[in-house]
Amino acid sequence: MIPLRRFLHTPEAIAGAILLxxxxxMALSASLLxxxxxxxxAGPALLPPFQDWSLPLGTDRLGRDVLAELFHGxxxxxxxxxxxxxxxxxxxxxxxxxxxxxxxxxxxxxxxxTDAFQTVPSFLLALAFxxxxxxxxxxxxxxxxxxxxxxxxxxxxAEVLSIRERDxxxxxxxxxxxxxxxxxxxxxxxxxxxxLAMSSVIVAAAILTEAALSFLGLGDPNRVTWGGMISxxxxxxxxAPFLSIVPGIALVLTVLGIYLAGEGIVETTAVRRGLx
Amino acid sequence: MSGFTISRRKMLAGSAMxxxxxxxxxxxxxxxxxxxxxxxxxxxxxxxNLNPAIVASNGVFFISSxxxxxxxxxxxxxxxxxxxxxxxxxxGAPDGLSATFKLRDGVKWxxxxxxxxxxVAFSALHIWKPLQNLxxxxxxxxxxxxxPDDLTAVFKFAKPTPFQLIRNALPALSSVVPKHIYxxxxxxxxxxxxxxxxxxPFKFDEYKPGQYYRLTKNTDYWGKDExxxxxxxxxxxxxxxxxxxxxxAGEIQLAAFSAVPLADLDRISKVPGLKVITxxxxxxxxxxxxxxxxxxxxxxxLKVRQAIAHAxxxxxxxxxxxxxxxxTATGPVPKNDPQFYTANVPTYPFDVAKANALLxxxxxxxxxxxxxxxxxxxxxxxxNETKQFGDYLRQALAAIGIDAQLVNNDSAAHIKxxxxxxxxxxxxxxxxxxxxxxxxxxxxxxSGIPDGVPFxxxxxxxxxxxxxxxxxxxxxxxxxxxTDLYKEFQKEVAADLPLINVxxxxxxxxxxxxxxxxxxxxxxxxxNWADTYLES
Numbered sequence: 165m166i167p168l169r170r171f172l173h174t175p176e177a178i179a180g181a182i183l184l185x186x187x188x189x190m191a192l193s194a195s196l197l198x199x200x201x202x203x204x205x206a207g208p209a210l211l212p213p214f215q216d217w218s219l220p221l222g223t224d225r226l227g228r229d230v231l232a233e234l235f236h237g238x239x240x241x242x243x244x245x246x247x248x249x250x251x252x253x254x255x256x257x258x259x260x261x262x263x264x265x266x267x268x269x270x271x272x273x274x275x276x277x278t279d280a281f282q283t284v285p286s287f288l289l290a291l292a293f294x295x296x297x298x299x300x301x302x303x304x305x306x307x308x309x310x311x312x313x314x315x316x317x318x319x320x321x322a323e324v325l326s327i328r329e330r331d332x333x334x335x336x337x338x339x340x341x342x343x344x345x346x347x348x349x350x351x352x353x354x355x356x357x358x359x360l361a362m363s364s365v366i367v368a369a370a371i372l373t374e375a376a377l378s379f380l381g382l383g384d385p386n387r388v389t390w391g392g393m394i395s396x397x398x399x400x401x402x403x404a405p406f407l408s409i410v411p412g413i414a415l416v417l418t419v420l421g422i423y424l425a426g427e428g429i430v431e432t433t434a435v436r437r438g439l440x
Numbered sequence: 441m442s443g444f445t446i447s448r449r450k451m452l453a454g455s456a457m458x459x460x461x462x463x464x465x466x467x468x469x470x471x472x473x474x475x476x477x478x479x480x481x482x483x484x485x486x487x488x489n490l491n492p493a494i495v496a497s498n499g500v501f502f503i504s505s506x507x508x509x510x511x512x513x514x515x516x517x518x519x520x521x522x523x524x525x526x527x528x529x530x531x532g533a534p535d536g537l538s539a540t541f542k543l544r545d546g547v548k549w550x551x552x553x554x555x556x557x558x559x560v561a562f563s564a565l566h567i568w569k570p571l572q573n574l575x576x577x578x579x580x581x582x583x584x585x586x587x588p589d590d591l592t593a594v595f596k597f598a599k600p601t602p603f604q605l606i607r608n609a610l611p612a613l614s615s616v617v618p619k620h621i622y623x624x625x626x627x628x629x630x631x632x633x634x635x636x637x638x639x640x641p642f643k644f645d646e647y648k649p650g651q652y653y654r655l656t657k658n659t660d661y662w663g664k665d666e667x668x669x670x671x672x673x674x675x676x677x678x679x680x681x682x683x684x685x686x687x688x689a690g691e692i693q694l695a696a697f698s699a700v701p702l703a704d705l706d707r708i709s710k711v712p713g714l715k716v717i718t719x720x721x722x723x724x725x726x727x728x729x730x731x732x733x734x735x736x737x738x739x740x741x742l743k744v745r746q747a748i749a750h751a752x753x754x755x756x757x758x759x760x761x762x763x764x765x766x767x768t769a770t771g772p773v774p775k776n777d778p779q780f781y782t783a784n785v786p787t788y789p790f791d792v793a794k795a796n797a798l799l800x801x802x803x804x805x806x807x808x809x810x811x812x813x814x815x816x817x818x819x820x821x822x823x824n825e826t827k828q829f830g831d832y833l834r835q836a837l838a839a840i841g842i843d844a845q846l847v848n849n850d851s852a853a854h855i856k857x858x859x860x861x862x863x864x865x866x867x868x869x870x871x872x873x874x875x876x877x878x879x880x881x882x883x884x885x886x887s888g889i890p891d892g893v894p895f896x897x898x899x900x901x902x903x904x905x906x907x908x909x910x911x912x913x914x915x916x917x918x919x920x921x922x923t924d925l926y927k928e929f930q931k932e933v934a935a936d937l938p939l940i941n942v943x944x945x946x947x948x949x950x951x952x953x954x955x956x957x958x959x960x961x962x963x964x965x966x967x968n969w970a971d972t973y974l975e976s
Contacts, residue, residue: 203834203835204835204838205832210703226761227760295850299848381848385846398681400701400703400704402707403703404703
């Protein structure tokens with residue numbers, strides 16, 4: 165309870181926590197509040213918000229309920245963001261640990277591969293990957309992870325380089341543990357905290373990248389996504405601006421919430437480290 | 441000239457017939473055409489190859505039709521719907537084995553050389569027949585072009601070819617290019633493909649990729665006093681929303697081909713100084729079509745196809761997707777076609793209960809999750825409307841228990857997936873009706889077309905009766921017998937549903953009030969604009 169109280173000490177962290185809770189509540193309640201297909205045609209086309217209380221946020225060009233789409237879109241955004249960040253962190257941590265712990269040729273090969281990935285802008289990489297393989301949720305997750313795993317890999321390697329010289333690693337060697345076992349059971353867990361600290365930035369970036377891909381028409385067309393909603397609304401931007409503004413605001417609040425909450429966690433842990 | 445104006449005005453007021461006539465220009469009837477001025481308009485694509493004799497497509501015509509002319513142009517009130525351009529008269533032999541064109545005298549190419557029948561013969565034999573996307577079918581039996589004198593070209597066919605078809609093909613397929621430029625080297629690699637030389641009212645001047653195309657006045661043009669404009673600038677504006685604001689800001693004076701999104705038209709029409717024009721595209725009707733892959737066993741069943749046809753609310757599509765700027769379709773020939781259209785075909789009114797009953801009858805019962813079977817649906821990416829209709833169709837199919845999964849592709853990938861790899865179950869396509877079913881419509885139902893031919897029957901559909909009908913119509917010389925065969929063809933297509941015609945639409949132009957003589961022929965946007973003018 166102490167860390168939680170410390171976490172909730174800063175107003176930014178509280179704001180972030182509220183936004184994140186709201187986002188999770190939206191995503192989890194989507195199929196309870198709006199059962200059935202959110203893309204079903206629910207009313208007249210281009211109904212402005214706050215006109216009809218059964219469709220509080222109005223309807224889009226085909227007459228689909230914007231509020232239902234917003235809730236189901238939260239689900240997609242969050243799922244893609246978390247999955248892509250988890251994949252990037254996992255791959256990054258493993259690659260970084262192996263490179264740092266093995267050293268030599270393995271280190272060279274892994275780190276030059278990382279360099280190669282880092283020289284390509286991650287968004288372009290995702291764009292190219294999705295346009296070649298074809299848009300679907302899984303592909304989008306892989307595409308985003310493909311461009312973001314390098315950061316965690318570098319951080320993990322740097323941590324491992326210092327950890328592998330510690331006494332407990334030497335003693336693990338002395339008792340005859342297998343090097344891979346040492347790397348993943350002794351070194352990696354201790355190298356993780358700074359890597360995890362990057363997670364909020366990665367999740368936020370992944371959500372934005374997913375929205376950008378959908379905006380360009382490279383998202384999964386069978387799912388509601390906020391980026392896709394903005395892109396659809398763009399065609400009628402002058403006559404029905406709410407169609408782009410509503411999901412745009414949702415996106416801003418989500419990214420802001422994740423970032424603030426992440427900052428809060430980093431602050432908390434930093435304070436704790438400072439105290440200890 | 442003001443006398444002319446007044447008499448014209450009186451005539452308009454007095455004559456109901458003239459008012460009803462589609463030949464009435466939308467505006468400009470009260471003004472005298474002025475000379476001079478630069479017309480700036482929006483271009484949304486930048487075709488690489490500007491040679492309309494090779495690439496007969498609207499994107500190319502939009503720019504090159506001002507430079508390179510055809511033998512004849514479509515017309516609202518001309519005989520057979522045509523107005524003379526490079527040819528002054530045309531006649532088909534009764535046996536269908538030849539067609540004679542008398543050419544215009546005193547026409548010069550932009551480089552000063554005279555235009556003669558040799559140019560027509562060269563274009564027809566060496567470009568239209570072997571190289572042109574559409575000419576390949578229409579001119580497939582063209583054996584020779586005789587040139588008894590400089591102003592006569594006689595097309596000789598190896599097999600009887602209906603003259604009605606040749607006539608209907610003239611506006612889009614008969615762009616004449618200079619022999620003396622194209623006879624050297626490979627035609628496809630000729631530099632004139634990117635900087636065309638023609639006989640038209642405007643000369644090609646400059647192209648800056650990503651910025652503009654500039655055409656300048658041809659002072660040696662054969663039309664008396666024409667052209668009126670000094671310059672035409674095609675400003676490249678690939679983003680549709682920017683065309684509307686550029687018009688409002690006065691940066692451009694014209695946006696054709698629906699460069700302004702349909703949803704913005706209502707607002708734009710209220711802006712003072714701008715006018716919304718729905719005419720001038722009657723000869724360029726696009727059809728919204730659900731293409732069907734008959735290799736899927738479910739879709740090979742006529743009852744399933746009928747159920748899908750009943751599940752589509754065509755009125756909703758016209759009202760919501762096209763915002764009213766379209767018409768519902770009954771079959772493969774659009775309603776606005778004056779020669780071939782028949783309403784006497786089986787129709788499929790919107791009826792979800794009937795669609796469900798048909799699917800039950802066909803043996804595809806709903807599963808526990810309410811779904812009967814899954815389909816892959818590929819909407820063509822070329823237009824906003826085709827993509828939106830794809831979204832609608834997915835919902836319409838969900839209502840009858842068919843789970844459609846959308847697959848989005850870019851243009852190249854879509855063409856490959858549908859027309860080469862056949863990796864689709866349903867596709868949404870926008871084929872163009874070009875004034876005669878034999879030009880680009882029958883190819884959508886005919887069997888035996890090799891894989892990879894875009895915008896053709898790649899759904900594995902085979903109907904011997906329909907194939908026989910198509911072949912017979914292509915050999916029938918008598919115009920009314922041929923027309924009757926195509927009416928029969930429409931009936932058969934609507935009954936057997938090789939594909940489902942949903943709607944027909946054309947484009948909208950938005951222009952400043954100062955642009956005159958707009959939309960005065962059925963292919964106005966892709967005609968030569970010799971009489972277009974700007975008031976100062």
